[in-house]
Amino acid sequence: MSRPRRAFDIRLRDEFRRRLLESRETLLRAVKATDEEIAELETPGPGDSVDRAAGSSVAALVSRLAGQDKEQLDEIAAALRRLGSGAYGKCVSCREPIALARLRAVPATRLCLSCQTAEEVTP
Numbered sequence: 001m002s003r004p005r006r007a008f009d010i011r012l013r014d015e016f017r018r019r020l021l022e023s024r025e026t027l028l029r030a031v032k033a034t035d036e037e038i039a040e041l042e043t044p045g046p047g048d049s050v051d052r053a054a055g056s057s058v059a060a061l062v063s064r065l066a067g068q069d070k071e072q073l074d075e076i077a078a079a080l081r082r083l084g085s086g087a088y089g090k091c092v093s094c095r096e097p098i099a100l101a102r103l104r105a106v107p108a109t110r111l112c113l114s115c116q117t118a119e120e121v122t123p
Helices: 010-042 049-085 100-105 113-121
Strands: none
Touching: 010 049, 010 100
């Protein structure tokens, strides 16, 4: 027996579009601030080699965090495309509906909980 199909009505599409756009704006502000911090940390200034090495380590860490933000922006963009095409809310792996509670918790998710769990377990 197959699971019942949940149709995304206009209200749900609008809710998730708004949530995804808000998440995107928040991340864009964070990425901009992080990019400014990296530029500031990489600007040579007074100090000994230990200070410069510590600044480089911090800049590398901040850069990795910015990379994660940029990956999240890519996930949000993909979710918005799925929303526009009518594929939003369906697992990209098994094509089954993603639970509404999961979508509300992680609006950019592309996998149902079962497929996400399987992906995390597989090396």
